[in-house]
Amino acid sequence: MKTYQLWNVNFLNQILDTMAEGLFTLDDQGVITSWNRSMEKISGYLAQQAVGNTCRLIQCSRCFGQTCPADINKCGVIQHGKTEAKECFIRHKDGYDIPVIKNARLARDENGQILGIVETITDLTELKQIKKSAEEAQRKLKKAYRLGNIIGKSIVMQTVFDAIRSAANSRATVLIQGESGTGKELVAGAIHYNGNNDSGPLITVNCSALSETLLESELFGHVKGAFTGAHRDRKGRFEEADGGTIFLDEIGELTPYMQIKLLRVIQEREIERVGESKKRKIDIRIMAATHKNLYELTQQGTFREDLFYRLKVFPIHVPPLRERREDIPLLVSHFIKKGNKRENKNIKGVDTQGMKRLMEHLWPGNIRELENAIEHAFVICNSNHIQLADLPVEVRENHAYPQTGFELTRPVQTGSYGTQNQVKLTKQDLLTLLEECHWNKAEVGRRIQKSRTSVWKYMKKWNIPLQKL
Ligand SMILES: Nc1ncnc2c1ncn2[C@@H]1O[C@H](COP(=O)(O)OP(=O)(O)OP(=O)(O)O)[C@@H](O)[C@H]1O
Known part of the structure; x- marks a missing residue:
């Protein structure tokens, strides 16, 4: 040549x-x-x-x-x-x-x-555009997490609002506890975006969605060759949250090994990527949430007491909907407004019978369940008021759980956070549902009135891949 x-x-x-x-x-x-x-x-x-x-x-x-x-x-x-x-x-x-x-x-x-x-x-045109879109996204998030978007006038919710305001202006570790669907993630976002520390990122990690090994690498990052498939160095979520907040959802699901690792991060404010012994300093605010009663878990020996106390420097309890029924009409009109905008409809409210039923229902799935019930009614409703007949059957007939063809269990009392709803379904049922919903976990969750997280948990438990293979 x-x-x-x-x-x-x-x-x-x-x-x-x-x-x-x-x-x-x-x-x-x-x-x-x-x-x-x-x-x-x-x-x-x-x-x-x-x-x-x-x-x-x-x-x-x-x-x-x-x-x-x-x-x-x-x-x-x-x-x-x-x-x-x-x-x-x-x-x-x-x-x-x-x-x-x-x-x-x-x-x-x-x-x-x-x-x-x-x-x-x-x-720099492209870079400026990316920066502009990032700023725009940040503005939108800030708007979505405005305190005004957390609906509630009950006294118990006023206490939550006060706690959000105090927590927003500090860097203290926050532990948000409450049943599934009560709005814990919304509270975490409001704390981050309504304080003095909102310029950094808010990084959310669901601790129950990944196996221990994957979660470790997700949180701490890894270096090339740390394990099979680690083809290059990767920053973990702790590092990504540097200068901002990391929100660890479903913290009650952490394995004992990951509990020790998190404890070290909280104490030393430094991390080591998997496969590397170099310590990296991080400046992060930690928020965690769980629908479990963490104190009870410490008593049972499944959650470290030292970690529990490190996490609950600033504890916030989000009450279940049945303990703040006076918020139901406000929430209903909030979701109707959202629905009208989304579906270009003009529904004015709920008729007397329907509202009576909404006020009586136990709401085991809390606000998520109420939001879903209104969404369901939007599909069926053909007048300008939602009627009793438009509500989902489990709300209409006061069933605590939906009749979806799965084997269902009764609520189990698990301590001060009330009932834990469990839908028993087989692996095959879930696979069928996933297929029906085109592998959209949120949609599957909606159908069984469980969070997307719960769907993930079942998928993990049964070794179902997160995406269709
Ligand atoms: N006070 C509220 N006002 C308006 N919407 C709310 C409120 N609380 C919760 N929601 C809505 O209910 C849904 C569930 O809320 P969120 O995901 O924050 O609950 P969660 O407690 O974190 O649930 P999980 O424990 O299952 O993760 C979301 O769509 C949220 O926007």
């Missing part, structure tokens, strides 16, 4: 044209002498249009109209040999400004004679 030296002009031009960065050169009079392909793309000027013009062509905001001297010899790059890479704008051929980083360097020959000036241009 014939090899080319780097100083072969043809070869050099081709190298310059493969660069993602824009690159152009000037002579000692500031006249453009070369213009690579990326420069054509960024500026809109073809090489033949640019070459022969002066560098004023791109009207760089750093020089043009400010300090750009008429005489190139007075330009900073000639005087200092280079200019610092800085963010600025250049003007596109079509007249709009493009955010870039511009770098310039003077090239001299061995006798000190100026050969020319080499300038590179990094286009």
